[in-house]
Amino acid sequence: MAYDYDTIIIGGGPGGLAAAYALNRAQKVLVVEGNLWGGTCPNFGCDPKKMLYGVIETKRQAVRYQNSGLPEAPTVDWPALMRFKHSYTDKIPTGTAAGLKAAGIAQIHGRASFVDAHTLTVAGQQVTGAQIIIATGATPTIPDIPGKDAFQTSTDFLDLPHLPKKIGFVGAGYVAIELANIAAEAGAEVHIFQHNNRLLRGFPQEYTDKLKKILTDKGITFHMNTNVTALSTSGEDQVTVSTDISAPINLNVIYAAAGRRPNLDGLNLPGIGVDTKPQGVEVDDHLRTSVPTIYAIGDAIAKNVPKLTPVSGIEGGYVAKQILGTSNEPIRYPAIPHTVFAGPELAQVGISLDAAKQQPERYRVSDQEIGQWYTYHRIQDDNARVTTIVDKTNGKLAGAIMLAVNAEELVNDFSEIITHGESADEATNWTPIYPSVSSDLSYFY
Numbered sequence: 001m002a003y004d005y006d007t008i009i010i011g012g013g014p015g016g017l018a019a020a021y022a023l024n025r026a027q028k029v030l031v032v033e034g035n036l037w038g039g040t041c042p043n044f045g046c047d048p049k050k051m052l053y054g055v056i057e058t059k060r061q062a063v064r065y066q067n068s069g070l071p072e073a074p075t076v077d078w079p080a081l082m083r084f085k086h087s088y089t090d091k092i093p094t095g096t097a098a099g100l101k102a103a104g105i106a107q108i109h110g111r112a113s114f115v116d117a118h119t120l121t122v123a124g125q126q127v128t129g130a131q132i133i134i135a136t137g138a139t140p141t142i143p144d145i146p147g148k149d150a151f152q153t154s155t156d157f158l159d160l161p162h163l164p165k166k167i168g169f170v171g172a173g174y175v176a177i178e179l180a181n182i183a184a185e186a187g188a189e190v191h192i193f194q195h196n197n198r199l200l201r202g203f204p205q206e207y208t209d210k211l212k213k214i215l216t217d218k219g220i221t222f223h224m225n226t227n228v229t230a231l232s233t234s235g236e237d238q239v240t241v242s243t244d245i246s247a248p249i250n251l252n253v254i255y256a257a258a259g260r261r262p263n264l265d266g267l268n269l270p271g272i273g274v275d276t277k278p279q280g281v282e283v284d285d286h287l288r289t290s291v292p293t294i295y296a297i298g299d300a301i302a303k304n305v306p307k308l309t310p311v312s313g314i315e316g317g318y319v320a321k322q323i324l325g326t327s328n329e330p331i332r333y334p335a336i337p338h339t340v341f342a343g344p345e346l347a348q349v350g351i352s353l354d355a356a357k358q359q360p361e362r363y364r365v366s367d368q369e370i371g372q373w374y375t376y377h378r379i380q381d382d383n384a385r386v387t388t389i390v391d392k393t394n395g396k397l398a399g400a401i402m403l404a405v406n407a408e409e410l411v412n413d414f415s416e417i418i419t420h421g422e423s424a425d426e427a428t429n430w431t432p433i434y435p436s437v438s439s440d441l442s443y444f445y
């Protein structure tokens, strides 16, 4: 049977676009996008978040230098900060669509739904493809409590024209911690409501405790072991937050930051036999769904890998190779670094500290407070700390955790060392710029 396209991709975010460009070399490809071309990361995720963070961190760096020659800390002009964000984000959807057009990749704007394993309806028409890739991403989970319509999300936060005075976040994961830091640094009173006693559960507790203290010192109030039980609104910007612990708290806005769920609504996946679970589309180790001609990638899949932009990109490129027949290997992920941009940054890569501690005969764990090292003294980052995990059987770096200003750079260095399986000698057998974050690398072994 002849299909309209070789491959149709549902979702024009980082995952879908990576697949589209890789397939386009040899195939007739269509991308369908229901909202903003470019997806979450450049429109209302990583990129706008980090534009705000960059300015906020510059202010924080001035505070760190307050006794070192910069007595006046700057203040944040939120409307100007937002204009700066828009100077980038406003161009993303049209720029992304223009890029697809220039590459000769077909595009339809509209929400897709499956009719059968090879047919979609979108924008009032039917299109067919020999293969279809589900790359529909994820969306914030809204806690199911009375008054839940009052919840706003990270998308609203990243587009706030004015900064409200009192802000709350439900959840203490990546989104809550990063946005709470931005809001607090910009002058808001910030409350975090977390149902258990852990923030950033994927990171070691000794590190998250230290970060929590830094954020508390910035004025953020953590309500741990606290369930938000109801919201009620009065007027446009007043929300009363009831909890099972304390008296109700009056805020101007509350954000749901309690995780993200896969975007599968309306796709009719059960109707065509694609298996799903609450975490996402079920895939095998070739990212194939229960229907062999349909693949799924990125934030939309139920796979125990981090939900990050580089991961979606890796999966998009991998699926393209499967479809083109240039590889039949099961997917293997490289060491994937994670960073919470929390001012300072909390980052890790490789084997977890918990796993390493359970195998002391195999792993050597070295923990170093580095706030007084030249690099960190120079930027007045008194709290800087790094833990390295070395595999004693071969002398290679197996993992690293760090809390530091500019940890994103250090974790990239560690990530490269782990990815290339370098021994301590090999890893330090190069000449980085001195003085720089990288020039400290040899001292961590």
Ligand SMILES: Cc1cc2nc3c(=O)[nH]c(=O)nc-3n(C[C@H](O)[C@H](O)[C@H](O)COP(=O)(O)OP(=O)(O)OC[C@H]3O[C@@H](n4cnc5c(N)ncnc54)[C@H](O)[C@@H]3O)c2cc1C
Pocket (backbone or CB within 6 Å): 010, 011, 012, 013, 014, 015, 016, 032, 033, 034, 035, 036, 037, 038, 039, 040, 041, 044, 045, 046, 047, 049, 110, 111, 112, 113, 135, 136, 137, 138, 154, 175, 263, 266, 267, 297, 298, 299, 300, 307, 308, 309, 310, 312
């Ligand atoms: C606030 C925030 C900050 C983040 N910061 C970082 C960070 O610093 N670093 C990092 O690596 N990751 C970060 N992430 C995560 C990152 O944004 C995601 O992992 C990444 O965007 C996932 O890419 P994706 O292509 O799988 O999905 P998405 O980017 O979500 O793209 C999916 C697209 O599919 C479209 N779609 C959905 N359903 C349909 C349908 N039925 N028909 C047509 N189109 C549809 C959606 O509109 C969307 O555009 C952040 C996320 C958030 C929310």
Ligand SMILES: NC(=O)c1ccc[n+]([C@@H]2O[C@H](COP(=O)([O-])OP(=O)(O)OC[C@H]3O[C@@H](n4cnc5c(N)ncnc54)[C@H](O)[C@@H]3O)[C@@H](O)[C@H]2O)c1
Pocket (backbone or CB within 6 Å): 143, 170, 171, 172, 173, 174, 175, 176, 178, 193, 194, 195, 196, 198, 199, 200, 201, 227, 228, 257, 258, 259, 260, 306, 307, 308, 338, 339, 340, 341
């Ligand atoms: N810097 C980055 O790379 C970055 C930044 C933002 C988001 N992301 C990605 O987006 C994903 C989603 O982020 P997120 O912060 O929404 O999710 P998350 O899974 O990181 O954190 C969710 C938090 O909400 C808590 N929670 C869950 N239900 C709750 C409830 N009913 N009441 C109170 N607390 C509750 C959880 O215990 C957890 O602390 C991340 O896991 C990450 O993959 C990455």
